Amino acid sequence: MTNYFKNRNLVIATMHQKEVVIKPLLEKELWVSCFVLKDFNTDIFGTFTREIKRTGDMLDAARLKINYAMDISWCDLGISSEWSFWSHYWLPLINSNFELTLIIDRKNNLEIIWHHLSPDTNVNGKYITSIEDVIKTSKDWGFPGHGIIVRLKENSRFFIDKDINNESELEKSVYKILSLPFIKKAYIETDMRANRNPTRMKNIELSVKDLLKNINLECPKCWTPWFTITDIEWWLACWLCLLPTSIPIYEIHTCSKCKFTQKVKIEKYGNYADPWECLHCNP
Ligand SMILES: [Zn+2]
Ligand SMILES: [Zn+2]
Numbered sequence: 541m542t543n544y545f546k547n548r549n550l551v552i553a554t555m556h557q558k559e560v561v562i563k564p565l566l567e568k569e570l571w572v573s574c575f576v577l578k579d580f581n582t583d584i585f586g587t588f589t590r591e592i593k594r595t596g597d598m599l600d601a602a603r604l605k606i607n608y609a610m611d612i613s614w615c616d617l618g619i620s621s622e623w624s625f626w627s628h629y630w631l632p633l634i635n636s637n638f639e640l641t642l643i644i645d646r647k648n649n650l651e652i653i654w655h656h657l658s659p660d661t662n663v664n665g666k667y668i669t670s671i672e673d674v675i676k677t678s679k680d681w682g683f684p685g686h687g688i689i690v691r692l693k694e695n696s697r698f699f700i701d702k703d704i705n706n707e708s709e710l711e712k713s714v715y716k717i718l719s720l721p722f723i724k725k726a727y728i729e730t731d732m733r734a735n736r737n738p739t740r741m742k743n744i745e746l747s748v749k750d751l752l753k754n755i756n757l758e759c760p761k762c763w764t765p766w767f768t769i770t771d772i773e774w775w776l777a778c779w780l781c782l783l784p785t786s787i788p789i790y791e792i793h794t795c796s797k798c799k800f801t802q803k804v805k806i807e808k809y810g811n812y813a814d815p816w817e818c819l820h821c822n823p
Contacts, residue, residue, distance in 0.1 A: 541569055541570075541571075541756065542569075542570065542755055542756050542758070542765045543571060544570075544648075544758075544763075544764070544765045545570045545571065545572050545617060545645070546570070546571040546572070547571060547572075547573075548572050548573070548616075548617050548647075549572065549573050549574075549575065549615050549617065550566060550570075550572040550573065550574050550575075550615070550617045550618060550619060551574075551575060551576070551577065551606075551609045551610060551613045551615040551617070551618040551619075552574055552575070552576050552609075552618070552619055552620075553577075553580065553582070553605040553606045553608070553609035553610075553618055553619065553620035554576060554580070554620070554621075554734070555580055555581060555582055555583075555733075556733045556734040556735040556736070557734060557735040558621060558734045558735075558741070558744055559574065559576045560741070561741055561742075561744055561745035561748065562574065562619060562621075562744070562745075562748055565745070565748050565749060565752060566619065566748070566752075569752045569755075570752075570755075572617065575613075575615075577609060577612065577613055580609065582604075582605045582608065585601060585604045585605060585608075598622040598624055598640045599622075599640065599642070599653065601622050602620045602621065602622045602640055602642040603642065603644070605620045606618040606619065606620040606642060606644050607644070610644070610646065616645065616646040616647045617643075617644070617645050617646070617647070618643070618644050619641065619642065619643045619644075620641075620642050621639055621640060621641045621642070621744055621747065621748075622639075622640045622642075623637065623638070623639055623640075623732055623734075623740060624638050624640075625637065625638065625661065625663045625732075626638040626657060634659060635661055635663050636657050636658060636659050636661060637657070637658045637659075637660065637661035637663070637739070637740060637743045638655065638656075638657055639655070639656045639657075639658070639740075639743050639744060639747040640653070640654070640655055640656075641653075641654040641655075641656070641744075641747050641748055641751050642654075643751075648764065648797060649797060650764060650766065650796055650797050651796060652751070652755065652766050652796065654747060654750065654751040654754070656743065656746060656747035656750055656751075658743045658746060660739055660742070660743065661739055661740065661743070662681050662682050662686055662730050662737070662739055663730055663732060664681055664729065664730050665694065665727065665728065665729030665730065666727070666728065666729075667694075667725045667726070667727050668714065668725060668726055668727075668728055669718070669724055669725045670718075671711055671714060671715065671718075674710060674711070674714045674726075674728060675707065675710075675711070677728065678707075678710060678728070681730050682730075682739070683707075683710065684705060684706055684707065684710075685738060686730060686731065686736065686737050686738065686739065687702075687704070687730070687731030687733070687736030687737060688704060688710060688728055688729070688730060688731060689701065689702050689704075689728065689729050689730075689731050690704065690710070690713040690714055690717065690726055690727070690728050691726070691727045691728075691729070692717055692723070692726065692727065693727055694727045694729075696727075699716075699717060701713040702731065714726050714728070754766070754768060757793070759795035759797065759798060759800055760800070760802065761795065761798055761800040762795060762797055762798040762800070764795055764796070764797040764798070766795075766796050767793045767794075767795055767802075768793060768794065768796065769791045769792065769793055770792055770793065770794040770801075771791075771792035771794075772788045772790070772791060772792065773788065773789050773790040773791075773792065773803065774786060774787070774788050774789065775787075775789065776788065776789045776809055776812065776813045777812055777813065778812065778813050778814075778815055778817070778818035778820065778821055779812030779813065779814070779815065780815040780818065780821050781815070781818060781820050781821055783818065783820045785813040785817050785818050785819070786817070786819075787809050787813045787817055788806055788809070789805070789806065789809070790803040790804060790805055790806065791803075791804045791806060792804075
């Protein structure tokens, strides 16, 4: 727990009820008072359903939203989060939920960026050609507990149905597309907006919890929190042959405010690496 932000207001830049999980966590751990903006709309910066392309990368998008929320609310502290899915390069069929959480503190000129990866996600999308197919697939994807979006084509800007609440509405929506002349298939995808996807909401909660676990370490020079790991120094020597191994020696911490850096010895590996870990002694 850090009292660096104590008694300040913090705006949660969200359109999709992320405050449900974010507000209680931040209020308890940072002693701030969180609020959301009524009718907050960030669709101009890009929508989930790709009618409007997201500007820049995830971090740019998070910054835009948070700054916009802070500007219109006259608040100098804010949080926002962005989602994307992540395919492991060695396991391309397993998708992960990649969550970026950003806190900006204008008063102290501080930016806290946190990444969280979770394999727990229902992210999916495919073309279907029959009502039976859509019923079966939607069950596999956790509908109606998790939302589903119906569209004419994967990247089509027309015929996007984002407000489907039950099976009969889903059938109707798909039927509308399948009964169009010359159209034999419809594209359905999981809705990843937090309020329509409890699995993603859980991932946002986990991400913020992790961020808060890491926020407490303070810079020894200016006492700003978030004295975070920015680099690792490798190649701890093997005690038998003294050749370098792939074990790390130091964590490099950098203050996001004053840029002071410090090498912190990773104690758990000791002063020398076990020959078992050495490519020379244990090829
Ligand atoms: Zn500092
Ligand atoms: Zn060795």
